[in-house]
Amino acid sequence: MKTALVTGATSGIGAATARALLEAGWQVIVTGRRAERLAPFADQFGERVHVAAFDVRDDAAVDAALAALPTHFRSIDLLVNNAGLALGTAPAQKASLEQWRTMIETNVTALVSITHRLLPELIARKGAIINVASVAGSYPYPGGNVYGGTKAFVQQFTLNLRADLHGTGVRVSAIDPGMVETEFTLVRTGGDRDASDTLYAGAEPMTADDIAATIVWIATLPPHLNINRVELMPVSQSFAGFQVARGQ
Structure with a gap:
């Protein structure tokens, strides 16, 4: 039985991915800050789940959680780097520096830290890494500033991991979703339900399950195939137009 570690599994894409992998027969280490949201996985799937509650930004907590893995969960075949967030919608000149730092620490620093820790095991297992990026890393938009920058990273x-791991048998992929209806906008706006409902109203956005199904597809491809990058949008979403400021 193969083993996956999924970060940010308390909600949205991470939770859907953990569930999809479990339903596909994997055993899964589910991680996130909110232990109460992870516990139901163990209740439903029993011994095929290991719950590890920690903040990915806390190096000591990550090290302790990995050191405490039961023996039969230590052979990790797949790392899904899903934990991440967007904070704020203000233009750069009005944005919160604290929010910028939180996004960088979560979306960039924490992602590379846990990846670095698991690389020896993933190389030994000829495993796979799937990083959840975003179309915001490719297409700028007002208010995207640091969030878009972190996802471009x-x-x-x-791609650079893929180059460095050449010859090891490790597969490395990025998945770049567009609009997905999750708690994403609630987090970004500090809990503004109206803003979240307005964004998704009538848009037929993608679901967390849509993205999870794509992640499981990538993870279960034959070992000689590597998906470098997948970009997904709902049909209702397309590329933003250019802005033109007049009369300046």
Whole structure:
């Protein structure tokens, strides 16, 4: 039985991915800050789940959680780097520096840290890494500033990992979703339900399950195939137009 570690499994894409992998027969280490949201996985799937509650930004907590893995969960075949967030919608000149730092620490620093820790095991297992990026890493938009920058980093880090791991048998992929209806906008706006409902209203956005199915597809391809990058959008979403400021 193969083993996956999924970060940010308390909600949204991470939770859906953990569930999809379990339903596909994997055993899964589910991680995230909110232990109460991880516990139901163990209740439903029993011994095929290991719950590890920690903040990915806390190096000591990550090290302790990995050191405490039961023996039969230590052989990790797949790392899904899903933990991440966007904070704020203000333009750069009005944005919160604290929010910028939180996004960088979560979306960039924590992602590379846990990847670095698991690389020896993933190389030994000829495993796979799937990094959840975003279309925001490719297409700028007002208010995207640091969030878009962090996801561009994830895209480029994925490609460079792929180059460095050449010859090891490790597969490395990035998945770049567009609009997905999750708690994403609630987090970004500090819990503004109206803003979240307005964004998704009538848009037929993708679901967390849609992205999870794509991640499981990538993870279960034959070992000689590597998906470098997948970009997904709902049919209702396309590329933003250019802005033109007049009369300045």
